[in-house]
Amino acid sequence: MLKIRNIQKHFSGIKAVDGCSFDVEKGKITALIGPNGSGKTTMFNLICGNIKSDGGEIIFSTPTGERNIVGMPIEKISNYGISRLFQQSRLFKNLTVLENLLVSEDNEDQKFWKNIFGLNKFDKSKIDKANKILGDFEIKDIAHLTAGELSFGQKRLVEIARNILNYHTVLVLDEPVAGVNPKIREKIAKIITQLKKDGETILLIEHDMQFTLGISDKVIVMDAGKIITTGTPEEIRNNPEVLRIYLGK
Amino acid sequence: MDIFVQLLINGLIAGAIYSLVACGFSLIYSTNKFIHFAHGGVIIVSSYIFYTLFSILHLEFYLSCILAILLAGLVGYLINQFIYKPFRKRKASNSILLIASFGVLIFLESMLLIIFGANVQTIDYIPNAQGLSVLGAIITPLQIVIIISSIILLIFFYFFMKKTRIGKAMRAVSDNPDVAEIVGISASKIYAWTFTIGSMVAGIAAILISLEQNIEPSMGSSLMIKGFTAAVIGGLGSVPGAIFGAFLLGFAENFGIWYLPSGYKDAIAFVLLFLFLLFRPNGILGLKYNNQK
Numbered sequence: 001m002l003k004i005r006n007i008q009k010h011f012s013g014i015k016a017v018d019g020c021s022f023d024v025e026k027g028k029i030t031a032l033i034g035p036n037g038s039g040k041t042t043m044f045n046l047i048c049g050n051i052k053s054d055g056g057e058i059i060f061s062t063p064t065g066e067r068n069i070v071g072m073p074i075e076k077i078s079n080y081g082i083s084r085l086f087q088q089s090r091l092f093k094n095l096t097v098l099e100n101l102l103v104s105e106d107n108e109d110q111k112f113w114k115n116i117f118g119l120n121k122f123d124k125s126k127i128d129k130a131n132k133i134l135g136d137f138e139i140k141d142i143a144h145l146t147a148g149e150l151s152f153g154q155k156r157l158v159e160i161a162r163n164i165l166n167y168h169t170v171l172v173l174d175e176p177v178a179g180v181n182p183k184i185r186e187k188i189a190k191i192i193t194q195l196k197k198d199g200e201t202i203l204l205i206e207h208d209m210q211f212t213l214g215i216s217d218k219v220i221v222m223d224a225g226k227i228i229t230t231g232t233p234e235e236i237r238n239n240p241e242v243l244r245i246y247l248g249k
Numbered sequence: 250m251d252i253f254v255q256l257l258i259n260g261l262i263a264g265a266i267y268s269l270v271a272c273g274f275s276l277i278y279s280t281n282k283f284i285h286f287a288h289g290g291v292i293i294v295s296s297y298i299f300y301t302l303f304s305i306l307h308l309e310f311y312l313s314c315i316l317a318i319l320l321a322g323l324v325g326y327l328i329n330q331f332i333y334k335p336f337r338k339r340k341a342s343n344s345i346l347l348i349a350s351f352g353v354l355i356f357l358e359s360m361l362l363i364i365f366g367a368n369v370q371t372i373d374y375i376p377n378a379q380g381l382s383v384l385g386a387i388i389t390p391l392q393i394v395i396i397i398s399s400i401i402l403l404i405f406f407y408f409f410m411k412k413t414r415i416g417k418a419m420r421a422v423s424d425n426p427d428v429a430e431i432v433g434i435s436a437s438k439i440y441a442w443t444f445t446i447g448s449m450v451a452g453i454a455a456i457l458i459s460l461e462q463n464i465e466p467s468m469g470s471s472l473m474i475k476g477f478t479a480a481v482i483g484g485l486g487s488v489p490g491a492i493f494g495a496f497l498l499g500f501a502e503n504f505g506i507w508y509l510p511s512g513y514k515d516a517i518a519f520v521l522l523f524l525f526l527l528f529r530p531n532g533i534l535g536l537k538y539n540n541q542k
Contacts (some may be wrong), residue, residue, distance in 0.1 A: 053361065071437070072432070074427075074430040074431060075429075075431075075433050075434060075435045075436075076429040078430070078431055078432060078433040079433045084431055086431075089425070090425065090428045090431065091428070092421050092424040092425055092428060092429075093424060093425070094420065094421070094423075094424045095417070095420060095421060095424060099417055099420075101420045102430060103414075103417050103418060103429075103434065104432040106432070163434065166433065167323070167433070197284050
């Protein structure tokens with residue numbers, strides 16, 4: 001689904017990501033863990049096109065075949081099927097919750113003439129789909145509010161809903177439960193568990209080890225820009241190198 | 250009473266024209282986040298395009314109008330593609346883009362001076378008809394057309410932004426271009442469309458202005474100052490705010506000259522601009538808009 005090959009990124013001589021290679025398999029949850037500053041978010045930024053790599057390849061299975069997406073514009077990568085959740089809230093603050101979901105639902109917004117002649121309206125099925133996900137997430141009552149009026153937890157739920165509605169074959173989730181209250185955390189955990197049952201392909205960063213190791217199929221451990229080990233959650237739990245990085249043993 | 254009604258109507262006419270200028274300008278500002286002063290240049294170029302098509306080439310009136318509007322959109326599109334887009338690619342700041350827009354404005358006005366000369370030009374399509382009397386005030390049929398056209402256009406604009414998908418995409422880019430790209434909306438394409446649509450509105454303004462008054466190459470700057478003042482009063486980046494500001498400016502100018510000599514009309518606009526920049530820089534509707542961010 002997603003093959004990272006010898007990817008590199010340096011910032012003024014500091015190796016943020018240093019020759020990393022790994023695969024994200026279809027229908028599996030792959031977690032990227034490591035201490036702060038280990039290069040996890042930089043890796044996500046490289047995959048999603050937010051920053052350009054200094055070397056290496058990111059091969060992504062698009063509907064039209066495998067493509068190296070390094071250097072592609074962000075919106076093109078998104079339209080190929082990589083949907084990203086950011087660590088910090090990134091909603092359209094002046095659009096309503098429903099509008100936030102609708103603009104993400106497909107990639108037809110920019111087709112000017114089609115839109116101007118009303119050939120491409122948000123039909124009932126699309127609005128129903130957005131309303132259904134709001135219902136599933138128990139946030140239908142806030143559909144009419146602008147995103148700027150929401151609490152942090154509500155924003156997080158709307159962002160995850162937007163991520164799921166945005167056309168994707170891979171979900172890239174950067175700390176989905178960070179900073180939310182226990183009730184919302186539980187709700188998000190349930191959503192991700194359901195996504196796993198539905199066979200979604202997910203690449204995840206999360207500092208909550210209990211949560212991450214409990215849900216992932218494969219765990220990649222990074223430190224100082226390098227991958228130090230890869231394995232199943234059980235193997236990672238018992239890996240002395242991982243314990244050394246996290247606990248300083 | 251007669252004077253009051255006359256000034257009210259005059260304010261309405263001026264407000265309708267300013268709102269057309271401010272509306273396109275504000276739309277472009279809302280997504281691009283820099284002051285596109287060359288919008289005034291696009292208006293005056295469109296006036297001369299209309300003048301050339303109708304008065305020189307003698308094309309049919311409605312055909313000239315349609316062509317002038319389409320060509321205005323093309324001028325705006327080309328300015329974005331060949332001037333602003335390369336600057337954006339190089340991560341130029343908004344100040345650089347602002348300076349570039351002044352450059353484009355001066356370039357367009359100078360080109361018109363070279364081609365058409367400094368003399369004023371007149372489009373005699375609608376003869377100075379006998380004005381209609383409304384509550385003792387006089388209004389010409391053309392002035393009624395200007396007010397109605399601007400109101401229809403502004404209602405259309407409201408629904409375009411609120412109800413169409415591209416309108417929503419424009420609002421999304423206006424809100425946060427980075428997030429728009431994350432969800433697959435090309436901010437670059439939306440910039441191009443806002444320039445095209447904003448300039449087409451400028452084209453409509455240009456036709457109505459050139460039917461109402463004489464045109465000359467230097468008109469672009471003064472029109473832009475009025476449009477900019479209206480946008481600042483209403484709240485930069487808010488299209489409804491710009492429309493509201495335009496009518497307020499139109500009324501202020503016309504009621505101002507009830508007490509002051511008519512030569513002070515432009516001074517009233519500048520005083521309003523300074524007052525808003527000093528005491529309410531977010532404008533009347535802009536405060537709420539910005540607070541939500």
